[in-house]
Amino acid sequence: xxxxxxxxxxxxxxxxxxxxxxxxxxxxxxxxxxxxxxxxxxxxxxxxxxxxxxxxxxxxxxxxxxxxxxxxxxxxxxxxxxxxxxxxxxxxxxxxxxxxxxxxxxxxxxxxxxxxxxxxxxxxxxxxxxxxxxxxxxxxxxxxxxxxxxxxxxxxxxxxxxxxxxxxxxxxxxxxxxxxxxxxxxxxxxxxxxxxxxxxxxxxxxxxxxxxxxxxxxxxxxxxxxxxxxxxxxxxxxxxxxxxxxxxxxxxxxxxxxxxxxxxxxxxxxxxxxxxxxxxxxxxxxxxxxxxxxxxxxxxxxxxxxxxxxxxxxxxxxxxxxxxxxxxxxxxxxxxxxxxxxxxxxxxxxxxxxxxxxxxxxxxxxxxxxxxxxxxxxxxxxxxxxxxxxxxxxxxxxxxxxxxxxxxxxxxxxxxxxxxxxxxxxxxxxxxxxxxxxxxxxxxxxxxxxxxxxxxxxxxxxxxxxxxxxxxxxxxxxxxxxxxxxxxxxxxxxxxxxxxxxxxxxxxxxxxxxxxxxxxxxxxxxxxxxxxxxxxxxxxxxxxxxxxxxxxxxxxxxxxxxxxxxxxxxxxxxxxxxxxxxxxxxxxxxxxxxxxxxxxxxxxxxxxxxxxxxxxxxxxxxxxxxxxxxxxxxxxxxxxxxxxxxxxxxxxxxxxxxxxxxxxxxxxxxxxxxxxxxxxxxxxxxxxxxxxxxxxxxxxxxxxxxxxxxxxxxxxxx
DNA sequence: GGGCGGTACTG
DNA sequence: CAGTACC
DNA sequence: GCCC
Numbered sequence: 001x002x003x004x005x006x007x008x009x010x011x012x013x014x015x016x017x018x019x020x021x022x023x024x025x026x027x028x029x030x031x032x033x034x035x036x037x038x039x040x041x042x043x044x045x046x047x048x049x050x051x052x053x054x055x056x057x058x059x060x061x062x063x064x065x066x067x068x069x070x071x072x073x074x075x076x077x078x079x080x081x082x083x084x085x086x087x088x089x090x091x092x093x094x095x096x097x098x099x100x101x102x103x104x105x106x107x108x109x110x111x112x113x114x115x116x117x118x119x120x121x122x123x124x125x126x127x128x129x130x131x132x133x134x135x136x137x138x139x140x141x142x143x144x145x146x147x148x149x150x151x152x153x154x155x156x157x158x159x160x161x162x163x164x165x166x167x168x169x170x171x172x173x174x175x176x177x178x179x180x181x182x183x184x185x186x187x188x189x190x191x192x193x194x195x196x197x198x199x200x201x202x203x204x205x206x207x208x209x210x211x212x213x214x215x216x217x218x219x220x221x222x223x224x225x226x227x228x229x230x231x232x233x234x235x236x237x238x239x240x241x242x243x244x245x246x247x248x249x250x251x252x253x254x255x256x257x258x259x260x261x262x263x264x265x266x267x268x269x270x271x272x273x274x275x276x277x278x279x280x281x282x283x284x285x286x287x288x289x290x291x292x293x294x295x296x297x298x299x300x301x302x303x304x305x306x307x308x309x310x311x312x313x314x315x316x317x318x319x320x321x322x323x324x325x326x327x328x329x330x331x332x333x334x335x336x337x338x339x340x341x342x343x344x345x346x347x348x349x350x351x352x353x354x355x356x357x358x359x360x361x362x363x364x365x366x367x368x369x370x371x372x373x374x375x376x377x378x379x380x381x382x383x384x385x386x387x388x389x390x391x392x393x394x395x396x397x398x399x400x401x402x403x404x405x406x407x408x409x410x411x412x413x414x415x416x417x418x419x420x421x422x423x424x425x426x427x428x429x430x431x432x433x434x435x436x437x438x439x440x441x442x443x444x445x446x447x448x449x450x451x452x453x454x455x456x457x458x459x460x461x462x463x464x465x466x467x468x469x470x471x472x473x474x475x476x477x478x479x480x481x482x483x484x485x486x487x488x489x490x491x492x493x494x495x496x497x498x499x500x501x502x503x504x505x506x507x508x509x510x511x512x513x514x515x516x517x518x519x520x521x522x523x524x525x526x527x528x529x530x531x532x533x534x535x536x537x538x539x540x541x542x543x544x545x546x547x548x549x550x551x552x553x554x555x556x557x558x559x560x561x562x563x564x565x566x567x568x569x570x571x572x573x574x575x576x577x578x579x580x581x582x583x584x585x586x587x588x589x590x591x592x593x594x595x596x597x598x599x600x601x602x603x604x605x606x607x608x609x610x611x612x613x614x615x616x617x618x619x620x621x622x623x624x625x626x627x628x629x630x631x632x633x634x635x636x637x638x639x640x641x642x643x644x645x646x647x648x649x650x651x652x653x654x655x656x657x658x659x660x661x662x663x664x665x666x667x668x669x670x671x672x673x674x675x676x677x678x679x680x681x682x683x684x685x686x687x688x689x690x691x692x693x694x695x696x697x698x699x700x701x702x703x704x705x706x707x708x709x710x711x712x713x714x715x716x717x718x
Numbered sequence: 719g720g721g722c723g724g725t726a727c728t729g
Numbered sequence: 730c731a732g733t734a735c736c
Numbered sequence: 737g738c739c740c
Contacts (some may be wrong), residue, residue: 115722160739409737419722448738483727487733514733558736558738569736606727606734617726619734633735645729648724651736672736673723 008436043587073502108320154236158185161227162709166200176226179233183371186382186707198223203246277665306701374665378445380426381658381708385718387563399457401426401464405454408470408663412565424451426654435459444684476500484518484525486629517603517621525621528566536624537570544594545574546585552576555642557649563714564685564689569631570622578639588616588636595622602629613674614638641673643698648672654717663706668694675702 158180165176165187176199177187198221208597228244376382393399406421427446428435438456441447447455457466473495480491498506502522518525538556545552555561558571574591576584589611595601601622602603608616618634637645648671649655663670666676674696678689695701703710 308728405737414737416722417737420739423722423738446738452737485733489732514728569735609727617735619727646734649736653723653736656736657723664723674727 007253033241057239065329077404087115088394099252114540116641126626132700146569148490154183154233156184157232157236157238158695159707160196160704162186165226166198166202166223175402176229177377178373180229180706181376184707186376192526196221198247199226199229200224200246204406205412267482271374315708324667374662376662376707377664380718381655381716382712383713384711385430385655386715387565387717388429389565391430393429395428395431397462398435398458399428399469401452401458402451403430404467405464408474410489411474411481413488413492421451422654423522424448428455430718454512474598480505482526483515483522485512485515486518514605517609519645521629525631527628528568529630531560531564532565533624533627533630534560534570537622537630538572540600540622541591541595541632541634542573542626544598545587545590547594549576549584551580551582552584552587553645558651559644561713562652562717563652564717569633571635573635573637573642573645573649575637575639575642575645583614583639584636585612588618588634591634593616600624605631615641641696643700643702644670646699647702650713650716654718657680658718659708666706668706670702670706675705 002008006655030124052588088269118672135461145170162181163177163180163185180187197347200223205227222241222242224244224245225246228239228241231244232238300697312592351549402421402425406418409418409421412418422446423446427444428441431444435441435455437459438452442449442452443456454464454466476495476499477488477491477550480486480494481488483505494505494509497509502519503513505519538554544555545554553575556571559567576582576587588608592601601620603621605619605621607615608618611618614636615638616636620632620634621629622632627657633649635645636648647659658671663675668675669691670676674693677694678691700710
């Protein structure tokens with residue numbers, strides 16, 4: 001197994017490994033919890049020796065791992081010990097260790113065959129980005145079964161609903177996902193807080209409960225029998241959910257018996273009303289759940305950062321930190337769900353799908369998508385993208401190489417090639433299993449032939465020839481464009497003049513203001529700061545703000561709001577509730593004067609065009625007493641545009657692009673001022689109408705209008 | 719072969 | 730206007 | 737660069 005991870009491990013000579021994570025799946029569908037730390041010897045990590053002394057609790061019983069089947073490097077500690085993730089076979093799994101490569105390469109049938117027990121390592125496809133990787137031509141779907149007659153009225157049938165499909169075969173999952181999306185619903189392959197419906201074929205309550213990680217996630221979403229969807233598709237309206245409810249409450253009767261019984265059926269309209277009502281109440285009650293509360297707590301924390309903390313002068317730092325903790329927990333949850341998802345169908349009610357008129361069906365789908373369907377799954381904003389700090393990506397080695405190439409193209413003027421690399425890299429980053437071949441890579445959405453070839457080369461040779469050619473040149477370009485205000489164009493121009501160092505620039509080039517500042521503070525500005533420092537800086541601004549007008553509100557945006565452990569700059573959004581007839585006009589000017597006078601702001605990078613506008617944006621350099629110089633970005637925002645602005649200045653950039661692209665596919669336009677409908681973009685029409693603002697005040701309203709699950713900031717890190 | 723986010727400051 | 734910036 |  002010339003696995004990348006193995007190579008990395010092999011490069012180190014002396015070390016012990018701390019076995020920190022042990023996550024695996026049992027053949028019966030149970031999932032192991034993380035286990036304790038222990039120290040193992042190197043040879044135990046090669047996969048040749050059994051892990052002996054480790055016991056793993058499944059919650060129900062204790063089992064002994066019999067063999068290591070997969071090892072991946074998680075982290076190298078300062079003391080050179082390593083934290084690794086290990087997948088283990090359990091005692092009951094006997095001698096059946098075909099080399100995993102073989103198993104992986106088999107296109108499809110392997111999943112259904114007897115090896116389907118060791119699911120965790122076998123399925124490299126447990127992530128959406130790789131959704132189509134194993135789409136085998138052999139996949140058969142019975143269209144007649146999944147979708148009989150369609151009425152015209154069912155087009156937006158699932159609007160506002162967000163599904164998670166659990167424990168069903170991949171191809172069935174794909175088909176159903178498509179059906180849902182065609183009708184305006186959203187589908188996530190990872191469970192997230194915004195999921196409104198979990199659909200499952202599993203009726204065994206105990207098993208289901210376990211798969212739902214012991215009830216933790218059943219809170220927001222109801223679990224319905226997949227038949228609910230089938231019936232909805234068949235009849236063109238959403239049937240009463242209660243009848244199909246599997247979890248949290250299980251009706252004594254089997255859903256089957258109810259499926260077609262006439263007496264349970266109401267008129268479409270009745271049902272729709274009933275349904276809408278139910279949905280509404282669910283939303284209301286969901287606001288009481290733990291996570292929603294945390295999200296909201298953080299919102300108000302940051303929006304306010306006021307009243308309560310002005311007495312002691314210390315912002316509620318604690319409450320912010322605990323949101324990070326909660327996000328970690330959330331990550332774990334997602335990870336577990338991902339694993340569960342990776343399992344082969346435990347119960348496959350439709351295993352005997354017959355061969356329908358497949359080709360026709362495919363054409364139908366294609367046409368449907370073209371006409372009105374938006375493939376939500378292809379938008380990164382549709383899924384949770386949490387911060388990954390505690391794990392190392394299984395494709396880290398590949399990502400590193402691609403990122404070098406990406407860096408290179410960034411210093412080129414080939415912007416779109418750069419974007420292409422960026423997309424491919426984000427897609428690969430979401431994978432949770434190592435890529436085995438160029439072929440496999442090629443099937444990832446966002447990875448085309450060229451990048452797939454490069455991935456192949458990296459897998460096979462461990463390196464990328466292309467990278468070797470452009471090294472020294474690229475270093476200088478990176479050095480130069482690291483100066484604030486210097487981009488690829490200028491960097492190349494300088495280099496073609498023969499400059500190679502920052503001193504060359506200092507001594508030979510007359511720089512405009514922003515670049516001069518950028519060069520002056522080159523090192524300081526590349527030093528990222530802690531969240532605490534961000535809070536201290538914010539507090540300074542906040543204090544001055546309160547002296548101007550106590551009703552001003554301030555929020556920290558950017559990477560801080562996304563929960564990153566360190567930040568490159570500080571983004572501050574300032575607004576004021578205008579219900580009392582006053583607003584924050586002119587505040588930017590007063591604020592800047594104060595901050596400059598007190599010596600906090602040391603330099604300006606860009607000033608707002610119109611200081612008297614309610615929308616202003618300032619960029620500059622500030623420093624705490626005895627602190628490093630920091631980049632600070634201050635905005636004032638009309639009160640009713642705060643939601644749009646929060647989204648725009650929370651990011652990250654990839655997330656924003658994804659959202660905005662999705663908006664434009666829906667003939668909407670999203671920017672920092674709001675979400676706008678029907679913008680006239682006439683070819684010859686010089687006058688482009690702004691369009692009508694359909695949402696702007698809150699993030700929730702905008703997500704809702706876009707049909708995107710309402711992502712808390714911590715999940716906007718693609 | 720066209721599209722790929724939307725906006726704003728600088729010089 | 731091109732270039733660079735912000736997320 | 738990738739995707740339609």
